[in-house]
Amino acid sequence: MAALDSLVAMLASPLMQRGLVAALxxxxxxxxxxxxxxxxxxxxxxxxxxxxxxxxxxMGWLAxxxxxxxxxxxLAVPGAIVASLAGAVLVDAVRTRGxxxxxxxLALLFYxxxxxxxxxxxxxGGTSANLTGYLFGSIATVTxxxxxxxxxxxxxxxxxxxxxxxxxxxxxxxxxYAATAGLPVRALNLAAAVVATLTVSVSMLVVGVLLxxxxxxVPVATAQLLxxxxxxxxxLAMGIGATVCVTGLAIxxxxxxxxxxTIVVPAIGLYLLVAVVAPAVPPVLTRRAAPVETEPVAxxxxxxxx
Numbered sequence: 525m526a527a528l529d530s531l532v533a534m535l536a537s538p539l540m541q542r543g544l545v546a547a548l549x550x551x552x553x554x555x556x557x558x559x560x561x562x563x564x565x566x567x568x569x570x571x572x573x574x575x576x577x578x579x580x581x582x583m584g585w586l587a588x589x590x591x592x593x594x595x596x597x598x599l600a601v602p603g604a605i606v607a608s609l610a611g612a613v614l615v616d617a618v619r620t621r622g623x624x625x626x627x628x629x630l631a632l633l634f635y636x637x638x639x640x641x642x643x644x645x646x647x648x649g650g651t652s653a654n655l656t657g658y659l660f661g662s663i664a665t666v667t668x669x670x671x672x673x674x675x676x677x678x679x680x681x682x683x684x685x686x687x688x689x690x691x692x693x694x695x696x697x698x699x700x701y702a703a704t705a706g707l708p709v710r711a712l713n714l715a716a717a718v719v720a721t722l723t724v725s726v727s728m729l730v731v732g733v734l735l736x737x738x739x740x741x742v743p744v745a746t747a748q749l750l751x752x753x754x755x756x757x758x759x760l761a762m763g764i765g766a767t768v769c770v771t772g773l774a775i776x777x778x779x780x781x782x783x784x785x786t787i788v789v790p791a792i793g794l795y796l797l798v799a800v801v802a803p804a805v806p807p808v809l810t811r812r813a814a815p816v817e818t819e820p821v822a823x824x825x826x827x828x829x830x
Contacts, residue, residue, distance in 0.1 A: 534777040542671045543663040543730060543773050543783070549678035550727045550739065551769030555747075555761035556685035557723045558740030559754065560716055563696035570737030572615060573608045573724045575637025577733050580607025580725075581658050582644035589648045600658070601673060605725045611637070612717035661732035661784035663776060674726045681719045681726075692716060693754050730773065732784035739765060742791040749795075749802040768794065 534540050561569055584603025611633050645655055656662075685692075695702045695712045703709045720740075727736040747760035772787030779786075 530778065534774065537777075539663060539666075540773075540777055542666045542668060544770060545671055546666050546674045546726070546730050547769040547773040547783075547787070548766055549674050550723075550730055551743075551766035552762050553678045553681040553685070553723050554727055554736070554739040555743040555765040556682060556758060557716075557720045558744040559758040559761060560685075560692055560696050561720070562741060562744045562748070563693065563754065569612070569615065569720060570724060570740045571734075572633035572637070573612050573721055574728065574733035574736050575634050575641075576611030577604040577608040577637070577724050577728055578641035578655065578658060579637050579644065580604035581655065581728075582641040582648060583607055585648040586644050601670065601725060601729070604658075604728060605721065607637075608724055609718065609721040612721045613714070615717075657732075658728050659732050659734050660782045661728070661730050661735065661787075663730065663773065663783055666729050670729055674729070677722045677726045681722050684715055684719045688712065688715060689755065689758070730769070730783050731787055732782075735784040735788045738788040738791065739769065742788070742795055743768065746791075746795040746798050749798045764791070764794065 558570070580603040581600045582603070583606070584599035584601070587603065588599045615633065641655060691702070691707050691712055692715075694705065694707060695709060695716075699709060702712070723740065724733065724736050727739060731739050743761040743764040744757060746764055747757045751757045751760055768791040769787050772790055773783050775781065775786045776783050
């Protein structure tokens with residue numbers, strides 16, 4: 525009965541209600557973007573964008589301090605969106621033009637994002653301690669406005685990620701083929717950068733910018749062990765992401781732990797468990813039974829203009 529009473533109390537708490545809604549949306553949206561990043565072998569892009577989001581948080585603090593708003597962190601999420609979007613577009617431009625290796629561009633985002641965040645938060649009158657909640661996630665920072673913002677941005681991510689799924693899969697598989705098939709490669713690259721940016725920005729409140737990439741990638745890696753196609757991988761990853769995010773956040777109600785850690789550690793544990801069990805699963809259920817690469821080509825042929 526005690527456990528049931530605690531569960532009822534958790535669901536009745538406005539703070540946990542906001543956190544659980546945000547966690548559910550994060551769990552659904554992050555693997556959608558993560559599927560494309562894994563396909564393109566750009567799993568670390570989420571980390572780079574997350575570090576730029578930290579600079580954006582500090583920029584929001586600075587803007588809030590300059591304009592005298594009621595709370596310095598009121599503009600933190602909008603600042604994170606602007607900064608991380610700029611970083612994502614920059615990485616895409618560098619990768620496309622080939623002037624700098626992709627890993628070097630990501631390294632610049634890693635180091636510049638952290639350094640810029642710490643520097644600007646100090647200029648805004650805050651301390652590095654103010655960034656801790658954004659680094660590792662904090663349910664206490666989720667306000668009703670943040671929930672509505674998460675709902676709106678999450679819906680946009682799902683609309684783009686699912687609505688353009690066939691075209692984006694083709695792009696991830698073979699960018700040159702996508703161009704010859706008549707797909708708007710540049711616009712699709714920018715769309716992928718935008719949804720990655722929005723995902724990081726909404727996820728940092730609960731998961732934290734240092735761990736958000738794990739929520740984008742680990743459920744996808746787990747689903748790939750069990751599925752045969754990219755579309756099935758995405759759907760299963762969304763289910764896994766939603767489950768680990770909601771479960772991990774619920775654990776923080778019973779134990780005073782970091783939300784980001786309680787989400788990511790079970791996700792990694794599930795991956796390890798599936799990695800051990802997957803070889804014993806009948807081949808018809810595994811991705812080994814049919815190559816993933818066949819789907820994007822078929823999608824490209826379907827998307828090719830007549």
